Amino acid sequence: MLTIDDLHVSVAGKAILKGLDLVVQPGEVHAIMGPNGAGKSTLAAVLAGREGYEVTAGSVRFHDADLLALAPEERAAAGVFLAFQYPVEIPGVNNTYFLRAAYNAQRKARGEPELDSVQFLRRVREKLKILSLPEDLLHRGVNSGFSGGEKKRNEIFQMAVLEPALAVLDETDSGLDIDALRQVAEGVNSLRSAQRGFVLITHYQRLLDYVVPDFVHVLADGRIVESGGPGLAGELEAHGYAWVADRKVGGAA
Amino acid sequence: MAATPQQIADRLGQRYSAGFVTDIESDVVPPGLDEDVVRLISAKKGEPDWLTQWRLQAFRHWLTLPMPEWAKLDIAPIDFQAVSYYAAPNQKNRPKSLDEVDPKLLETFDKLGVPLHERARLAGVAVDAVFDSVSVGTTFRKELAEVGVIFCSFSEAVREHPELVRKYLGTVVPHTDNFFAALNSAVFSDGSFVFIPRGVRCPMELSTYFRINARDTGQFERTLIVAEDDSQVSYLEGCTAPMRDENQLHAAVVELVALDRAQIKYSTVQNWYPGDENGVGGIYNFVTKRGACRGVRSKISWTQVETGSAITWKYPSCVLLGEESVGEFYSVALTHHRQQADTGTKMIHLGRNTRSKIVAKGISAGRGQQTYRGLVKVQPTAAGARNHTQCDSLLIGKQCGAHTFPYIEVRHPDAVVEHEATTSKISEDQLFYCRARGIGEEDAVSMIVDGFCREVFRELPMEFAVEAKRLLEVSLEGAVG
Numbered sequence: 074m075l076t077i078d079d080l081h082v083s084v085a086g087k088a089i090l091k092g093l094d095l096v097v098q099p100g101e102v103h104a105i106m107g108p109n110g111a112g113k114s115t116l117a118a119v120l121a122g123r124e125g126y127e128v129t130a131g132s133v134r135f136h137d138a139d140l141l142a143l144a145p146e147e148r149a150a151a152g153v154f155l156a157f158q159y160p161v162e163i164p165g166v167n168n169t170y171f172l173r174a175a176y177n178a179q180r181k182a183r184g185e186p187e188l189d190s191v192q193f194l195r196r197v198r199e200k201l202k203i204l205s206l207p208e209d210l211l212h213r214g215v216n217s218g219f220s221g222g223e224k225k226r227n228e229i230f231q232m233a234v235l236e237p238a239l240a241v242l243d244e245t246d247s248g249l250d251i252d253a254l255r256q257v258a259e260g261v262n263s264l265r266s267a268q269r270g271f272v273l274i275t276h277y278q279r280l281l282d283y284v285v286p287d288f289v290h291v292l293a294d295g296r297i298v299e300s301g302g303p304g305l306a307g308e309l310e311a312h313g314y315a316w317v318a319d320r321k322v323g324g325a326a
Numbered sequence: 327m328a329a330t331p332q333q334i335a336d337r338l339g340q341r342y343s344a345g346f347v348t349d350i351e352s353d354v355v356p357p358g359l360d361e362d363v364v365r366l367i368s369a370k371k372g373e374p375d376w377l378t379q380w381r382l383q384a385f386r387h388w389l390t391l392p393m394p395e396w397a398k399l400d401i402a403p404i405d406f407q408a409v410s411y412y413a414a415p416n417q418k419n420r421p422k423s424l425d426e427v428d429p430k431l432l433e434t435f436d437k438l439g440v441p442l443h444e445r446a447r448l449a450g451v452a453v454d455a456v457f458d459s460v461s462v463g464t465t466f467r468k469e470l471a472e473v474g475v476i477f478c479s480f481s482e483a484v485r486e487h488p489e490l491v492r493k494y495l496g497t498v499v500p501h502t503d504n505f506f507a508a509l510n511s512a513v514f515s516d517g518s519f520v521f522i523p524r525g526v527r528c529p530m531e532l533s534t535y536f537r538i539n540a541r542d543t544g545q546f547e548r549t550l551i552v553a554e555d556d557s558q559v560s561y562l563e564g565c566t567a568p569m570r571d572e573n574q575l576h577a578a579v580v581e582l583v584a585l586d587r588a589q590i591k592y593s594t595v596q597n598w599y600p601g602d603e604n605g606v607g608g609i610y611n612f613v614t615k616r617g618a619c620r621g622v623r624s625k626i627s628w629t630q631v632e633t634g635s636a637i638t639w640k641y642p643s644c645v646l647l648g649e650e651s652v653g654e655f656y657s658v659a660l661t662h663h664r665q666q667a668d669t670g671t672k673m674i675h676l677g678r679n680t681r682s683k684i685v686a687k688g689i690s691a692g693r694g695q696q697t698y699r700g701l702v703k704v705q706p707t708a709a710g711a712r713n714h715t716q717c718d719s720l721l722i723g724k725q726c727g728a729h730t731f732p733y734i735e736v737r738h739p740d741a742v743v744e745h746e747a748t749t750s751k752i753s754e755d756q757l758f759y760c761r762a763r764g765i766g767e768e769d770a771v772s773m774i775v776d777g778f779c780r781e782v783f784r785e786l787p788m789e790f791a792v793e794a795k796r797l798l799e800v801s802l803e804g805a806v807g
Contacts, residue, residue, distance in 0.1 A: 121762045124754070149764035161759035165777030174773065175763035182764065214777065231763065 074099055074270055075140075075239055080131035082112075082119050089115045091295030092131070095272075097239065102271040104281055104306065107292035108314040113274045114158060116292070117243035120272075121155035122148050135239065149175070150182035152238030156228040156245050163215040168227070169197060171215045172234055179235065200233040204260045222253035229260035240264070241272045246280035258283030278310040291317050343800075345569035345599060348434045348539050352458065355412040357542065361385060364512050367412050371481050371515075374488060384501035384511030391505045397639055397668040398697040398729055402573075404610070409575055411513045413458040413540035424463045431455075431462050438566060440535045451531040451562075451789075452477055454518045456547060458540050461516045466530065475559075476521040477532050480548050483519035490521055494552055498581035498618045498645070506577040506612045506639075510546045514579065517547035522557040522588070531560050531787055538567035538598070538609070544575035551581070553588035555621060560591040562790060565634070567599045571607045573636060574599075578613045586621030586648070591629070593786055594642075595794055598634035600801075603692070605664030608636025615642035616672075619651035619680075627654040628671065629785040631794040633801045636665060641699065643672035646680035646708075653682040656782040658794070660801055661694030661726070670700035670731075675708035675741070684715040685781050689798075690726035691805035697729040704741040711741045719749040720778050722771070722805045772799040 075097040082090040089112045097103055107113050119126050120133065122145035133140040135151060143151065163171065177187040188196065197211060206226060216224050225245050232240055242261070246254055261271070261284050273286060281289070281303065289306045291299040291314070299305065299317050309317065355366060364385045368378040393404070415431060424432070424442055435442050435455050442455055442463055452466035454477065461479030470477050476487060483491050501511035518534040538545045553559055567574065576598060582590050592615075601608025611634075617626035628642040644653025655671035673682035688696045696719070704711045719728035732745050752774050760770035776783070776795055783791045 121758075123758055123762075145758065145761035146764050146766050149762055155762050157759065157762075159755075161753075161755045163756055163759070163774055163777055165780035166773055171760075171763075171773070174769065175760075175765050178766065178769070179764035235763070 074136055075272075076134045078132050078134075080119070080133060081129045082115055083127045083129050084115065084125060088129070089295055090119070093292070093296055095290065095297065097270040097272060099238070099270055100267040101288065102265065102273065102284065102286040104273045104275060104286040104289045105292050106275055106278070106289060106306065106309060109276065111292045112295045113276075113292055114243055117155055117158075117241050117274055120153060120241050121145060146178065147182065149235075150179040154232050154235055154237030154240045156225075156232060156240065156242040158243040158245070158247065160216045160219075160224040160228055162217045162219075164217040166215045168213055168215050169194070169211045172197065172231060175231075176235060197234055200230065203263055204230060204233055205256075206230055221248045222250065225249060225253065225257055226260070229257055233260065233264055238268065239270045239272070241274070243274050244276060245273075246275055246277065254280065255283060278306045281306045293317060342569055342599060344438055344566035344597060346437065347568040348430060350428065350430050350539070351416045352540050353414045353416055354410050354540055354543065357410045358407045359409070359411055359513065363411055367513055367515065370412065370414075371484070373484055376492065377484060380496070380501075381512050384508050385513075387501055388505065388508035388512055391508055394505050397699070398695070399637055399639060399666050399668050401610070401637060404575065406509075408542070410540070410543040411546070412515060413543040414460040415457055424465070427463050431457055434537065434539070435462070435535065438535065438537065440564070451533050454479060454532075454534045456516050456518075456534060456536045458515075458538060458543060458545065461518075469529070473526055473529060474523040475526060475528050476519065478519055480514075480517040480519050480550070483550075487519070487521070490552065491519070491550070494550055494581065494583055496581075498583060498616050499579050499614050504614060507579050507614045510548060510577050510579045510614070514546045514548040517549040517578070519549070520551040520559060520561060522553045522559045524554040525556045527557065528559040531562060533562040533564070536563065536565040538574060538576065541570065542572065542574070544577065546576075547578045549578070549580040551590055551592070552583045553585065553590050555586040555588060558589045560593070560787065562593045562595070562787065564595045564597065566597050567609055569599050569602075569607065573608060573610055575610050576612070576635075578615075580613070580615040580642075582617030582626055584617065584619050584621060584624035584626050584651075587623045588621055589625045589627075590617060591627045592617070592642070593790060594630040594632070595790055595797065596630065596632045596634050596638075597797055600634045600665050601636040601663070603663045605636065608665070609634065611635035611638045611640060613640040615640065616645065617643070617653070618645045619648050619653060621648045621651070623650045624648050625652040625654070627656070627785070629656040629782065630658070631782070631786070631797065632657070632659040632667060632669060633797045635667075638667040638669055640669045641671055643674070644682060645674045645676065646682065647676045648680075649677045650679045650681075651677055652680070655682075655684045655686070656785045657686045658689070658779045658782045658798070659687070659696060660689040660798060661691070661696045662801055662805060663692040663694065666695045668697040668699055670698045672701040673703070673713055675702075675704040675711040675713070677708060679710040680708055681711070682713045684713070684717070686715075686717045687779050687782055688719045688728050689722065689775060689778070690719070690728050691722040691802060693725045695727045695729075697731065699731045699733075701733040701735070702743055704736045704738050704743065706737045708738050709740050711738060713741075713743045715745045717745070717747040718778070720775065721749065721751045722802070768803070771802060771805065775802060
């Protein structure tokens with residue numbers, strides 16, 4: 074459903090992605106790993122449509138659409154969800170209200186009927202139960218005053234409610250203690266389905282102990298330099314990213 | 327899809343939907359101001375001699391005052407001799423009931439969403455409708471009279487309840503208070519009078535709708551609310567004016583008096599014509615509002631949503647005399663395009679254990695300039711006084727400005743005075759976060775602004791909170807992008 078072909082992206086004139094290829098099918102979980110500065114978060118930002126990222130070559134297709142031609146809100150309505158590395162605080166805006174506005178905006182864009190507040194509340198309560206999240210999450214301001222772990226759990230909660238076709242998680246594991254990490258991972262696992270694709274962007278292997286991916290890709294210097302099964306993550310953990318880089322240099326010579 | 331020029335024009339026209347003119351014959355006093363004009367206004371209203379003299383005294387004092395220049399406002403010189411000080415729609419006789427009011431006037435208020443006739447009245451809200459210098463009519467009078475509440479136009483109060491007017495008029499805002507209060511005292515036309523007798527909780531919201539219609543006139547209303555011991559009232563005011571290229575002057579005075587344990591809640595949704603994108607036209611809104619908490623444990627709460635006017639100069643204040651009396655000020659002010667506002671409050675603590683709370687939210691967009699100016703004063707008599715002030719500014723775009731001038735004077739060692747202030751921008755991050763969840767840009771902006779204003783909006787009665795939210799949305803159209 075997602076096909077990234079030879080993607081080149083610059084930020085402020087500096088090339089970050091330099092020919093990235095990736096294909097994600099429904100039901101697949103792809104982990105993207107790589108050292109700092111490799112372009113992992115740039116990939117997430119470009120997929121969601123953040124401004125300031127210039128695509129200089131290549132294409133991204135999502136189902137039958139040219140994803141890069143869509144505005145961020147259109148991508149969301151098409152089924153792309155980004156779990157933010159740094160979820161944003163919106164003080165005074167009730168979390169449930171925000172989520173209902175998002176949910177109904179997406180439905181409206183797809184020509185589906187909107188849910189009233191009673192129907193919507195029923196839906197979010199179900200999702201809270203599945204994720205074992207506390208009820209008070211519904212009544213607080215969007216991320217305002219949340220701890221780091223609460224913010225990440227709120228992202229997973231939003232994902233559960235919005236039910237995207239493709240979920241991109243940008244370092245959702247960063248800054249989490251082990252309990253919070255486990256909770257987030259359980260949330261992701263409960264949302265895995267044959268219809269949904271995942272792109273998990275992470276710096277460390279530990280998330281992958283709990284969410285076992287179908288594929289692991291190593292992103293280095295703007296390209297995917299190595300792909301493999303879940304075992305690749307363990308090798309990276311053991312040898313470090315330098316090991317991949319060395320092998321590539323060795324292979325090229 | 328690209329909009330046609332006509333669609334764009336329609337949309338621009340919608341921005342200020344109250345901008346129409348009512349075509350009605352008016353009795354307008356020629357421009358200019360001298361003692362004869364003051365006497366003429368008083369005579370047109372059939373006022374007693376004491377009130378004529380009171381006006382003249384104020385006028386003579388006004389002549390000695392310079393226009394105040396301390397506010398952070400850029401005001402072009404105002405020619406006070408070019409303004410007409412009285413305009414009233416022609417009506418054969420003074421209408422005895424709403425049935426006798428000119429249909430054109432009723433239609434005007436219908437269009438503004440404030441129907442006055444019986445079948446369409448707002449449920450649970452009594453309305454006094456003021457058109458230029460006179461009150462057109464007041465709804466639900468009979469129902470209110472049954473519980474002893476007096477709610478009528480100021481002119482009527484002077485005729486029907488002169489003893490009450492005389493007892494309280496000018497006791498909270500004396501004519502010597504400031505330049506605009508002196509001017510208002512000399513030439514004030516109509517406004518509302520509210521009297522809640524001892525022990526009565528007013529059974530419905532009271533509200534006044536102010537409409538400026540005539541060209542080159544000023545509106546100088548005067549409102550007086552008195553709440554006797556153990557009474558309660560919630561009062562609202564709304565205001566609009568046609569779109570015109572000339573600036574028009576609005577200089578009102580509002581006085582509130584709360585006796586023992588009385589509570590007055592005063593809410594304003596101010597939507598005077600703000601002028602166009604380039605700052606042409608709009609209302610000069612120079613208003614003095616003050617409440618006196620005279621009784622023990624009395625409470626006065628001001629809530630204002632200021633989205634209109636080219637220039638706003640306004641500081642609704644509380645004088646906390648009674649022991650344990652409480653003053654509150656909740657404000658949202660928005661300046662877009664070339665609008666300017668210098669607004670805030672004064673909390674004067676005189677009684678023991680008096681408390682005050684200030685929540686001021688300023689939103690600036692376009693080239694709007696906004697100043698919060700607030701005074702918290704604790705006098706030596708005010709042992710145990712407490713104040714908490716929170717003052718937040720939100721900037722949209724790069725060419726607007728927000729300024730904060732808090733003045734704190736504490737003359738009692740027991741006092742606890744706290745001041746918190748923040749300035750923030752609607753960030754790219756917030757907008758992108760909303761959009762990545764599927765919410766379009768304009769909706770995202772109004773959601774963020776609404777969240778910013780939440781603490782103030784929740785103080786407004788329900789229907790007005792909805793109206794206030796809608797006004798902010800309309801006023802902010804085109805502020806982003």
